[in-house]
Amino acid sequence: MRYYLGLATTFHDPALALVGPDGAVLFAEAAERFLQYKRAPNCEPDPGTRMGGLLQEHVPAGAELVIASSWGGQFADFLKGQAASGAFDLPALAAHPSTLNRSFVPERAERIFIADLHAMQARAGNGTILALDNETRGFGGRPRATIAGQRRYTHHLAHAAYALWGSPFSEATALVVDGMGETGSAAIFRLRDGRIEEVRRHRGRGSVGFLYGLVTDLAGFDQIKGEEWKIMGLAPYGRSDPVLMDLLRRLYSLEDGRLRFADSATVQTVAAAVLARRPTDLGEQGWADLARCGQDIFSELMDGLVAEAWALAPGENLVIAGGCGLNSSYNGRVLARSGFRRLHVPSAPADDGNAIGAAWLALAEDRPDWTGPKAEARPLTPYLGSIVSTEPLARMAAWEPRARCLGYEGVTRAAATILAEGGLVGWVQGRAEFGPRALGNRSILADPRPAHAKDALNAKVKYREAFRPFAPSILAEAGPDWFEDYADSPYMERTLVWRAAVRDRVPAVVHADGTGRLQSVTRERNPRYAALIAAFADLSGVPILLNTSFNVMGKPILHTAEDAILMFTTTGLDAVVVEDWILTKAPPA
């Protein structure tokens, strides 16, 4: 029996995935969760101390294990070529006295960064081998699994494999767009007869992801911390400024559909001109007009890539992968702007998803008859990560009467009541979501009806910028009543427009431009969460909850019951639910 360990090994969002002989994803999780270190930059995804337990849990004794990682060997050559041509000279910007110092790193820091990346990639896999060696010593010379090979797959192919084989489609075109793969930042693939073929690969350093990152920095945020999200949230507050648009357009050119950055002197001049227009009193709120212009430019460039995908591989079904697939605002509009009729964006389109992609590519290489996971496992569930033990709550109950085991129906009723009365509830159920968004298993929930719910949540728990919207989870059957041109959105992957007549019923989840980044919830996909929303609807008449990730600013989503209890204790959460247990601030009635 051959199992596959997929490792996502990029600078940010390292992750691991265990895949069974038939392609079933047994486990998938980003390293940031168990490390509790946001995005876990340059950390290997499979430390030996963790792998022993994971292999025991998911891989039967006597199995073979293939280790597959998601970064090919061409990157070093690519960098050398770019440096020789002068095209890698953007770091000249580092002289600028701004956050750009950190994003367009100077040459020396760049070398360190790349050396770090390569060192991490070399370490990845060793933890698993170490864990198996330890087993050999601990179990009389018979390890749980033997290594049947270590393989590497290219970055964009891994993105495409995860997104295409995890989609509901048997045929589809995948557009991969991110900061950078080994040799470029965009590629197009096609799924046909269960196999994946490359249609087009863009080469060179011009990158929609990097351009969006530059806008992030210029607008007052930090792309190194992954604050590109904030541009998307802030854009609806800004106006389109023709001068800023002209300046941003000078940063790049399009040659035969290929994005090329301007020379570094031009980039530096433009960045200085943009910064000269930046208001001095931004504080932490960022620069809305630049965010709006950056989002508009992003949409233009993505439209061009989608048009190319349509021209080269037309069809019904579009799949978007790579970090740029997290731009839900664009995702919500893309079908109206292209010939494709259906869209799938997976729960982890950024680099963490490549752990599953690499594992599936290794399986497909071994088994030419394998054409993707079984139909009933598609689209791929996002609930693939660790579970949370309730033991800490059981221990707590010995001395704390507010920690109680009420059973599934009991906690559902209790949580719905607290929510309908305006309380904030941390909700932890089942396996953690794979990908950056909380989809009802590691969520903080609130009533979306009060206009002040958003401010209260920010003041008591999330401590984040006022402009950032909170997302709605909605029972799928109610979706068309609440959204225009409703489309199923299981992973919060797209932003849709609220119907005008309902906006004042749920003001806490309606963004400044009348949109919401919705999660469509069904009983099949998440029975416990669907039951909670239904119970809340019984009390409130609204089949919608405000859903935000169960973390505090700057930290990843929680990993253990202790994390949940700590957040409960140190924030204004009114209750935390872990499986059948509830802990409340108010004493039991």
Ligand SMILES: [Fe+2]
């Ligand atoms: Fe990527």
